Amino acid sequence: MITGLLLYTQTDTPRNKWFIDHLVAVCATRGIDLRFAVYDPKHLADETFVRSFDFCVNRTRFVAVNRAFEACGKRCFNNAETVEIGNDKWLTYVLCKDLGIPVMDTCRLNSAAVSIAAPFVVKSRNGHGGNEVFWAQDTTMLANLPLSNASGYIAQEPASDTGVDVRVYVLGGEPIAAVKRTSAADFRSNYSLGGQVELFTPTSDQLRVIDALQGALQADYVGYDFILHNGAWVLNEIEDAVGARMLYSLCDYDVGEAFVRHIAKTMR
Numbered sequence: 001m002i003t004g005l006l007l008y009t010q011t012d013t014p015r016n017k018w019f020i021d022h023l024v025a026v027c028a029t030r031g032i033d034l035r036f037a038v039y040d041p042k043h044l045a046d047e048t049f050v051r052s053f054d055f056c057v058n059r060t061r062f063v064a065v066n067r068a069f070e071a072c073g074k075r076c077f078n079n080a081e082t083v084e085i086g087n088d089k090w091l092t093y094v095l096c097k098d099l100g101i102p103v104m105d106t107c108r109l110n111s112a113a114v115s116i117a118a119p120f121v122v123k124s125r126n127g128h129g130g131n132e133v134f135w136a137q138d139t140t141m142l143a144n145l146p147l148s149n150a151s152g153y154i155a156q157e158p159a160s161d162t163g164v165d166v167r168v169y170v171l172g173g174e175p176i177a178a179v180k181r182t183s184a185a186d187f188r189s190n191y192s193l194g195g196q197v198e199l200f201t202p203t204s205d206q207l208r209v210i211d212a213l214q215g216a217l218q219a220d221y222v223g224y225d226f227i228l229h230n231g232a233w234v235l236n237e238i239e240d241a242v243g244a245r246m247l248y249s250l251c252d253y254d255v256g257e258a259f260v261r262h263i264a265k266t267m268r
Ligand SMILES: Nc1ncnc2c1ncn2[C@@H]1O[C@H](COP(=O)(O)OP(=O)(O)O)[C@@H](O)[C@H]1O
Pocket: 104, 121, 123, 127, 128, 129, 130, 131, 132, 133, 156, 157, 158, 159, 160, 161, 162, 163, 164, 165, 187, 188, 189, 190, 225, 227, 236, 237
């Protein structure tokens, strides 16, 4: 019997309850004993605990989970590179630059002078759900933003089209679906902030970018998010712990089932 650990943070657990139960149930039909746990750093220090699993589905966004499991030779979904880069908007920018993938001009906000011109989109490096994404019209507004000191920030050139983005879901290296999100009320199109969603057919340019990023990351299940700049789709971010609510709300495709099939195939 293959045994896996499914990890979420305490904060993320309630709203993912249905998906957690679904993954565990589908695993059971395939002879995989998937056990859910709320993330606790103490677990990672306990090698006996880590070694009692064959794999880990790490939905915490913490790369420390990968480090602990991979040190014991255990497979993680997603792997450490994806978790680390996908949860750091600056590292995502650097990777795209290395691969020649178009991205908006970006700089870190840790130096005195900003190296790009106003206006700016300011984001925490490790934020998600649009909660730590701000608009600053000029350097005065930038200086007055309510930024916490807890994490690093980036400043980015705004895309020509605001309030719109496209997420392409990629599972086992294959694009499985794409969703366009639009907001009439906010420059941020996040679903969790009330963005409208519809199914979308990925463009060949988007698929080329995804191929290049998949070549670098070999991610298992991720979302690749694009924003629209002067008619071209530009990579915005890589969503490591990508959700499933948006997809389930739009089509009959059972991404939980497909994810478990991918895990079963990989662990065979
Ligand atoms: N450079 C940008 N130009 C225009 N809109 C942007 C830009 N960056 C982000 N946005 C908008 O803000 C939303 C949230 O930003 P994002 O980088 O995805 O952060 P989060 O990880 O919090 O979702 C995006 O979905 C997009 O609609």
